[in-house]
Amino acid sequence: MDYTILVVEDESVQLESIAGFLSKQGYRVLKSSRPLRALEIAGDEAVDIVLSDFRMPEMSGVELLATMKRRNPGIEVIIMTAYGSVESAIEAMKLGAADYITKPVDLHRLQIMIRNILERKQLISENRLLRTQLSERFGFQGIISQSSTMAQVMNIAGRVASSNATVLVTGETGTGKELIAKAVHFSGSRREQPFIVVNCAALPETLLESELFGHEKGAFTGADRMRRGRFEMAKGGTLFIDEVGEIPLSLQVKLLRVLQEKTYERVGSSTSLVADVRIVAATNRDLESMIREGSFRSDLYYRLNVVSIRIPPLRDRRDDIPPLIDAFIQRFSKENDKQITGISREAMDVLMKYSYPGNIRELENIVQQSVVLSRSSTITRDDLPIRVSEPYPEASGKDEMQGSFTEKVEAFEQAMILGAMKASGNVQTRAAEQLGISERHLRYKLKKYDLK
Ligand SMILES: Nc1ncnc2c1ncn2[C@@H]1O[C@H](COP(=O)(O)OP(=O)(O)OP(=O)(O)O)[C@@H](O)[C@H]1O
Ligand SMILES: [Mg+2]
The missing domain is CATH 3.40.50.300 (P-loop containing nucleotide triphosphate hydrolases)
Known part of the structure; x- marks a missing residue:
């Protein structure tokens, strides 16, 4: 724990006793008996917390607080006030002090106060980091x-x-x-x-x-x-x-x-x-x-x-298929602790020609499944799901060439869904997985086509 605390106090006995106590707690402690000097120190060093007296020559603790905060809003300031001067403490809090403590300072209370402030600081910076990571990820x-x-x-x-x-x-x-x-x-x-x-x-x-x-x-x-x-x-x-x-x-x-x-x-x-x-x-x-x-x-x-x-849809932008496959191979071989580095020509040909009714999610699932099944360092045609490597489902009775585009797509969809339901023993979760669509989406389609 490498936190730095700057103690500002014009009475040397007080200064030494508080500084000594905090050093023993494992903090890096800087001392100053003068506010102006304290500002210089805070400009040169990475200070986390300033613990400042309220009444001092040169400038008051409140002025010091305001200047510190203006220069570096990340610094937390604790003000030490004389017993009974609550107004000054309130003024300090309004100006952004993290907390105040009355004198004579109860060292145990001070310790808890500092710990809380640092915990909060830590949370804030973790949160910020998390958000940066989120925006990188998403x-x-x-x-x-x-x-x-x-x-x-x-x-x-x-x-x-x-x-x-x-x-x-x-x-x-x-x-x-x-x-x-x-x-x-x-x-x-x-x-x-x-x-x-x-x-x-x-x-x-x-x-x-x-x-x-x-x-x-x-x-x-x-x-x-x-x-x-x-x-x-x-x-x-x-x-x-x-x-x-x-x-x-x-x-x-x-x-x-x-x-x-x-x-x-x-x-x-x-x-x-x-x-x-x-x-x-x-x-x-x-x-x-x-x-x-x-x-x-x-x-x-x-x-x-x-x-x-x-x-x-993915079938209308097939140029995206190879880079997606690469990225998914990398991701899933890492996740599954496998050393798969590529895909055979033949398997790539199959994947380039496939229709992807479930689009990228389906491609993602296909690669995931193939990575899991693969026994070598490359994905081969045999590792691909059958619906992909033998992509012609039984026509649903209708003439393939008849009807509008939508009708044909729908007939194709129905055939795929029926096939998957059959293959998965009517278990929707598994059928959805096989089709590379969400279960909710499958339920919607089943209802739409009245397939139940
Ligand atoms: N261009 C892309 N690059 C990488 N991954 C992608 C890309 N497009 C989609 N994916 C992945 O495909 C999956 C499906 O994406 P997403 O959930 O955003 O689709 P959707 O259009 O919202 O689907 P639905 O209509 O079913 O809700 C996700 O795992 C997503 O990360
Ligand atoms: Mg969605």
Whole structure:
């Protein structure tokens, strides 16, 4: 523990006794009997805490505190006041003193006070470090791309990050919508503030409303205490509204109001709260066709779609496949303690041709599985899942060439899902894993195609 404490006290006996005590506690202790000298020392040395007398010649402890804090806001100052002069202590606290202690100084109390202050300092700096790490991890650096289409996506996302504009990210499942949303947040001016996710597909309507806006105690049966909503938690930061296409119409009106007026109320409350959040919404649904069907409000759509980021499916940007494979091989061989350095030509050919209905998440799963299965230093075709190496599922009875593009894609999807369900003995978790999609997404598809 290498903390430095500077003791400023004009009475030499006091000075020596406090300094001696703190040295024995293992701190590096600097001493000064004069405030002006103390300022010089604090300018030259990395001081963590200043322990200063209140009444001194040259300048008062409060002046010293104010000057110290102005020059270096990170320095913590403890003021020692005479017993009974509480006003001066209060004045010092207002000016940013970390704490005050009355004289004669109770050394035991001082010790605890210093320990608390240092603990807090440590937490703050750890927190800062964590946040830097977060922005490194979730910034644009973590997004792998090579294709020119992704370069465009990254360009828009990068430019929008520094603004406060509402962003709508669209793209098929597994294309990296959440990844982009995080990069926008962690590269923008709100990066030190929270990034809060709300998944609109995960909750029924009533719960979703209180999830978003919070509720008062007693707002409905079961609301046995007040709960803050996601809007409140995201205050100052970003609210990521995932699967926004799943919001029921009645709630869409309420969300629209928040976006327009920037205020909202907790369920069961009439007090308005200010919505200080940046909104990033995402969906894999085609909102425009939902608008035509009447299941999504066009006014909400225009509010959300201020800046639109459309992430293309992986099959439309195959240039990204090799660098993604490389990155995933590296990651998973490290995670699994394997020494896999590459992939055979043949396996690469297969992966370059595959259709990736589950997009990058599916590719990620394929590589993970192959790394785990591989018995050599390269991934070969045999290590790939069968659906990938023999990519033609049984057609679902319909003529392959008939029907619109959407119908064909849907028929293909159904066949894949049925195949995976069969192969996994109707266990949804396993089928989803095999398909490289989330279980929730699988449930949604099963329902959509009425496959149960
Ligand atoms: N460009 C990329 N580089 C590296 N990893 C990526 C990239 N795109 C996506 N991924 C990875 O793929 C997985 C899926 O990404 P993400 O969860 O952001 O997709 P999504 O579009 O939100 O999917 P869903 O619609 O299913 O919610 C994640 O593990 C993510 O880290
Ligand atoms: Mg997502």
